[in-house]
Amino acid sequence: MNKNNERLTAPEISNLWTHYIRETMGLCVIKYMLNTVQDPEIHKVFRTAQGLCDKHISKLKELFLQEHFPVPKGFNDKDVNLDTPPLFTDFFCLNYIHTMTMHGSQSYSLAFTVSIRQDIRDFYYQCNLDTMELYNQSLEVLISLKLLNPPPYYSTPDKVHFIKSLDYVTDLVGSKRTMNAVECGNIYFNLEKSMMTKGCLIAFKQVCKDKPIIKFLEKAINAANKHIGIFTTLLLKEDLHLPHTFDSEITNSNDAPFSEKLMLFHSGFLFAAALSYYGTAAMYSMRADIVLQCEKSIFDDLLIYSSFGKLIIKKNWMEQPPFADDRKMI
Template sequence: MSTPTPRLTGSEIGYLWTGYMIDDMSQCVLGVFEQQAGDPDVLRSIALALNLARFNNQERTALLTGEGFPLPRGFAESDCAASLPPLFGERFFLYYLLLGARLGLHFYAESLSVSIRQDVRSFCAERLSAASRLYGEILDTMLSKGLYIRPPIIPVPEAPEQIQKPSFLQGWFGDTRPLHSVEIANVYKGMELAGLIHSICTAFAQTMERKELQSLCTRGAQTAVEHLERLGGLLERDDLPLPPSLLNEVTGSQTPLFSERLMLCHISGLFGSLITHYGQALGSAMKHDVVAAFLALIAGAGNYTEDVTEALIRNEWLEKTPGALDREALLEEHPK
């Protein structure tokens, strides 16, 4: 007698459901970019990412519906309009793809680490490998075009060193040290993502039709600038270079490319990714000022994301992630 297939765990469902929403949105956004790109190399990169998103969701659909779970409503063709004037330049397309693939690497690694069922583990491992290939191909394209600015270079030490003074942990004043290599990596990576968010919020604010939502996008851009200034100050103090701005890749178009729902959902997701990065970066930060910076930025991004979430709820645009039973609600609904 064959052993019955175990049910999906809550962790597996959570990552499958969330991944479906991410790739469903990606298909809308990348479909627009594909219509507007002209460079053959950029078009090839977009097509690779778009085909990957489509295949991913075909696999997720089989896994979720096989368990009887309804698929998310997601996004539709009405959420985008590819024939309208471009909102971004082609350099932006490549940076968007690169950072999206980088976020995909983290997402699939986390998905794999909480997956138990063999078919789900295989799916996550294969998607992680595919995301790695996509990241490499996009990065190679950008490097060949001279479009990607490498993170800071540090000197090679002559020999291993031991930490000898408690001041290694300090960072307020007095006897402080330069950033160590992992801190540099996390600060620089945070700036790259904040820079992408800055340009996206600026572009969406230009095209948002309702004033209250336009103001919300403008706040997102301002929040991203605050992050860039705080993180940039940490790098500049050690005479380290900053990542390039993408703001000049935003055109002057004021015609909406995407629905208000898609734009707010996208902004919410990007800020969520930024918070996740800062949380992970905290674990390797060993200077007081670096720790303080990440904590403050998490708080600021969290406050802003809460306001975006409230706007999504008010407009009935936010889909509920599958979760545990609300026992109290069941008791209240039980007939007396």
């Protein structure tokens, strides 16, 4: 029995279960990239990442065992082939791990705020610290290697200004005001994440041998291209620069370093994350055309995520989340 003598709540069970599956997936990718990167500074980042993954997985297993909760299958060494040649450049790998820290920070913060038990809160408090440490380390290496492409710079205002007209928020057609800093920041980072997603999808399609998965990846790449085009246009109309693209950071290897199950699951994870950050961009935007484009992107991603769900269930690769007790059957 756990030291708190308290049962796990539904959000705590959900977060621990989901976290384990995603963490074991991430560890497979990190092990492979650690084995292929050449730059010593980038190698250090991945050593840190692997250590944090191992620590988190160990604690998750401990929590499952003390609760007599079956440990999810997740992913393991059978889902990664460390002997395959590099599929990604060092530049891609560094940006990949940096992007994953952003996703991790968002997930851990949410898990912390919906947890009740002290030991679960302590765990996710530490996970937040860990991912911030990795974020800082990966960012410092991007800066030191002169690989960082920062978001656009805005001049600071000379005084406080107030919105005077409803045109600020209702200009769906016709002339539009310039993009404010909040809108620009969200669009830039969303575009950067979409470009990383596209890079992963291109790599997976290049090495995948399963025809239904290849077909799904083609649809996913088309959706990513559409969204990249939309948000690229928004920035260029403001004469603002774009993030790096990663299409050319995929090597010509056609040897799959990951199982098809992992590549499919990872693709679904990226689209699930996109739903969240497009939603955030829509919520904080005050320009109607930007909100509309975010909502269209969310709809597109929901269709892709639905296709992912059907395919992974058909493949019998989707573990069933924990259910509430069915009182009618007791």
